[in-house]
Amino acid sequence: MPVSYQPGMTAEWKLSIWPLWRQGQTLSQIGRSIGKHPASVFEVLKTNGGYSPRIQSRSGRHLTLAQREDIFRGLAEGKSYRTIATAINSSASTVCREINRNGGAKRYRPSAADCNAWRRAKRPKIMKLEENRALKNKVESLAKKKWSPEQIAGWLQENYPGNKKMHVSHETIYRSLFLQARGGLRKELKAHLRSARVMRQSRSNNFRGSARGGIIDGVSISKRPPEVMDRAIPGHWEGDLISGSKNSHVATLVERQSRYTLIVKLKGKDTKSVVSALKKRVNKLPTELKKSLTWDRGMELADHKTFTISTKMDVFFCDPHSPWQRGTNENTNRLIRQYLPKKTDLSQHKQSDLNKIARELNERPRKTLGYKTPAEFLYKVLH
Numbered sequence: 283m284p285v286s287y288q289p290g291m292t293a294e295w296k297l298s299i300w301p302l303w304r305q306g307q308t309l310s311q312i313g314r315s316i317g318k319h320p321a322s323v324f325e326v327l328k329t330n331g332g333y334s335p336r337i338q339s340r341s342g343r344h345l346t347l348a349q350r351e352d353i354f355r356g357l358a359e360g361k362s363y364r365t366i367a368t369a370i371n372s373s374a375s376t377v378c379r380e381i382n383r384n385g386g387a388k389r390y391r392p393s394a395a396d397c398n399a400w401r402r403a404k405r406p407k408i409m410k411l412e413e414n415r416a417l418k419n420k421v422e423s424l425a426k427k428k429w430s431p432e433q434i435a436g437w438l439q440e441n442y443p444g445n446k447k448m449h450v451s452h453e454t455i456y457r458s459l460f461l462q463a464r465g466g467l468r469k470e471l472k473a474h475l476r477s478a479r480v481m482r483q484s485r486s487n488n489f490r491g492s493a494r495g496g497i498i499d500g501v502s503i504s505k506r507p508p509e510v511m512d513r514a515i516p517g518h519w520e521g522d523l524i525s526g527s528k529n530s531h532v533a534t535l536v537e538r539q540s541r542y543t544l545i546v547k548l549k550g551k552d553t554k555s556v557v558s559a560l561k562k563r564v565n566k567l568p569t570e571l572k573k574s575l576t577w578d579r580g581m582e583l584a585d586h587k588t589f590t591i592s593t594k595m596d597v598f599f600c601d602p603h604s605p606w607q608r609g610t611n612e613n614t615n616r617l618i619r620q621y622l623p624k625k626t627d628l629s630q631h632k633q634s635d636l637n638k639i640a641r642e643l644n645e646r647p648r649k650t651l652g653y654k655t656p657a658e659f660l661y662k663v664l665h
Contacts, residue, residue, distance in 0.1 A: 291318060296326050302529065303327060305552045315529055344399065345372070345380060350392035353377060357387050410450055411458050417448055421455060431455035497584055500599040503576060503607055510574055510598075513539045516663050517573035519595075520611035521560070523551065523582060524618060526628035532636060533560060536614045537571065540660040541651065543614055543643045545636040556582040561592045570664065574598060576608055617643060 295316050302312045309320035316323075345353075349370040356366035363381070367374040381387055384395040411418045417438075424434045431452035442448035510518045516539045523531045533546040533556060546563045549555045564572060574596045577583045586597040600607040621639045622628060647653040654662075 291322055291326065299323055299326050305550060307551070345370075345376070347392060347396045350380070350395050353380065354390060354392045357381070357390060410454060414447060417450060420448070421450065425455075497579065497581065497586070497599060500586065501597065503598045503600050506574065506576070506598050510538070510576075515573075516540060516660065517571045518576070519574065520576045520608040521583075522578055522608065522611050522615060523548075523556070523580065524615055524622060524628070525551075526622065527625050528627050528629065530628035530630075532622070532628050532631070534611060534615055534618060535560075535564075535575075536611045537656075537660065538610055540656045540663065541610065541614065541648055542656040542660045543618075543640050545618065545640045547631065547633045547636055551582055553582055553584040557585045557589045561589055564593045564595065568664065576600065576611075578605065578608060614643070 295318065298316055299312055302315060307315070309323050312318075312323045313320040349372070352370050353366055356369065361369075363377045364374040367377045370377075380395065381390050384390050384398060411421060420438070421434055424437065425431075429437070434455060435450060435452040439449055509515050516537060518538045519535050520538060521533060521535045523533055525531050529551070531548045531551050533548055535544040535546070536542070544563060546559050548559050564575075572593055572595050575589075576598045577586075578600045579602050583589065583597065583599075586599075589595070590597055605612050618639065621642075622631070644657040645655050647655050651659045
């Protein structure tokens with residue numbers, strides 16, 4: 283069924299894009315989550331050069347709108363600055379400056395004063411490359427030689443050891459190139475970078491370990507031992523995620539021989555959250571049930587090495603677009619959907635709720651097991 287996209291993009295929608303992007307979701311996945319076309323999502327990301335916008339916050343030392351309203355009421359009642367200051371738990375000098383910079387006692391209005399305070403706080407800091415012409419010219423000349431920002435930054439430190447005015451970090455150079463609104467280096471210099479990326483992939487905003495990259499050192503399903511394929515011994519599992527509304531997910535694990543099922547609550551879809559939750563649950567299993575795990579190509583298990591080190595379980599990855607290679611898990615997920623329908627918020631379910639669902643499935647007789655239940659079958663095998 284085609285997705286119905288809504289026109290326009292509110293500020294709230296724009297801000298909601300960045301956490302999903304950092305979790306590794308693709309443009310299409312983000313678009314479906316917020317009901318927007320992937321191209322619209324891309325434009326928001328591109329405008330900021332791949333950098334998450336900084337959320338403006340107010341220091342606890344600054345006056346709030348409620349305090350400014352108290353100042354306005356105090357002025358209307360003819361109270362002194364010192365009395366007003368005591369009432370709002372501030373100093374008289376702060377109240378005096380607040381009133382004078384916003385039109386004086388007769389023209390003071392709390393909402394306008396609050397807006398002015400936010401506007402003054404938004405003044406951007408001038409970038410080093412913008413205010414230091416000599417540094418900017420040197421960086422531009424080296425960039426034209428196709429030097430990387432990291433090489434430029436290192437060379438400047440090496441050749442100007444005692445002159446910090448001629449030092450600049452490579453991340454500052456990247457920001458100046460990808461965030462044109464900040465000024466600094468000319469946009470054309472991006473053409474001299476080795477990569478042709480439209481957006482910066484910094485350490486905090488990168489594609490590694492996300493759905494837009496590749497699994498590093500992932501072992502193909504074709505390398506699985508024969509005993510995994512023929513279900514000869516227990517302890518080999520298949521796993522996947524089930525998704526719900528509001529970007530909610532749970533992990534499902536199915537033991538291949540007995541069809542014994544586990545459902546694991548997740549805090550998020552990112553690899554750190556998924557691997558952490560799986561490690562915690564799997565390590566509660568008996569040693570003889572921890573042999574291997576087969577997963578699809580989803581990047582939620584990009585940190586599979588950490589999982590293997592903690593659980594002593596080998597991880598194998600299916601071929602792209604081949605869900606049938608984890609057929610047992612796919613069939614079980616369809617059964618779970620009876621309890622966790624699509625478009626429901628899975629975060630509302632506690633782990634105890636998920637355990638109850640898994641217990642019902644594990645106590646349901648299966649034709650493939652000779653109408654024994656997965657729990658009975660697994661108990662018999664282990665004993």
